[in-house]
Amino acid sequence: MIELEGVCKSFGKQEVLKDVNLSLEEGNTLVIVGASGQGKSVLLKHMLGLHRPDSGKVRVLGHELGKASERELKEVRKHFGVLFQNAALLDSLNVFDNVALPLRQRTSLSSKRIAERVHELLEMMDLPEAHDKFPAQLSGGMRKRVGLARALSLDPQLVFFDEPTTGLDVHKSNEIYRLFHKTREKLGYTGVIVSHDVPKIFKLADEVALLAERTIQVSLPPEKFQISENPLVSSFVNTTMGPVYISENEESRIS
Structure with missing residues (x-):
């Protein structure tokens, strides 16, 4: 459904993405995490066809977006839904x-x-x-x-969520997660979520990818991401964002 292969992107002399490899199968939900300023939004815009890579390939729904015409991009985007950070x-x-x-x-x-x-x-x-x-x-x-x-x-095939809980308190964040779970179960779409809200977001993920030092460090199921030996992942989980743990009460609110 989505495949990024060796994607690189710079703006002027600033390298933002370097050799990014990432894939998402139909029906799954991919959560992309990383510290602020690591390029998560730039990566998301490549998947939406809003940025073209300097090198590498971005394939979405069988189309290589980096080489697609504006007309082809328009057709592909008919199958997208996007929840912007500010709702727009x-x-x-x-x-x-x-x-x-x-x-x-x-x-x-x-x-x-x-x-x-x-x-x-x-x-x-x-x-x-x-x-x-x-x-x-x-x-x-x-x-x-x-x-x-x-x-x-x-009724899109792919739904993209850009920091869906930014600016919301715990109760309202849980409500958004509950609705994501509810609508995904009902409509069966494939999801991509860019989020900083660890650990709660792990409840919704089939795969969690960490973007750090301009590239995807790992892309793993949540339970394996939590115990990854990659030092950048360990630092992100245990120091930057805290342990990957969710209480039973919070889990029931999300589900």
């Missing part, structure tokens, strides 16, 4: 119209069917009464949920 809602549109926007722009569905789909998604996000509200009237957690509803509106 349009302030001038209410919740209903924000969620309906991709359906109006990219499909030929009738107004009735669009309304049904929007209400279905808002119900899934536990926001059935929010359709007339504007972003300024919503809490940070509610804005993220509306952003997730919009990201899922076209």
Whole structure:
């Protein structure tokens, strides 16, 4: 589904990615972690086709994005959903119209069917009464949920999450994780999550990849990542972010 092979990227004289190798199978969730400033967002933008590598290959859904035309990229992105770090809602549109926007722009569905789909998604996000509200009237957690509803509106094969819990308290973060688990189970999409929220994010991951010193150090199942002998992984887990542990109470809130 996603494969990066020997990806390198520099901006001027600053090398950001060096020989990055990474893969993700259909139906799985990949979590990319790393300290701030390590290039996680740059890596994510390569997967979205927003950056082209200086060398190496980025294959997504069978397309090599580094060589794809803008028309081909547009076609590939029809299968993407993206939850941006700030939710990226349009302030001038209410919740209903924000969620309906991709359906109006990219499909030929009738107004009735669009309304049904929007209400279905808002119900899934536990926001059935929010359709007339504007972003300024919503809490940070509610804005993220509306952003997730919009990201899922076209029933994408791949959903990308850029720091989905940034700026949220523990309760609202757990709510986002619960909705991720719920929607993934219901819709069956493949997920890529860029996050700093260790250890909770491990609960959702099939693979965890550490980006450090400009490259992917390891990509392992969470339980193996936790005990990796790679010194950079050990430092990240045990010193920078704390031990990979999640209490039973927190686990029940997420699941």
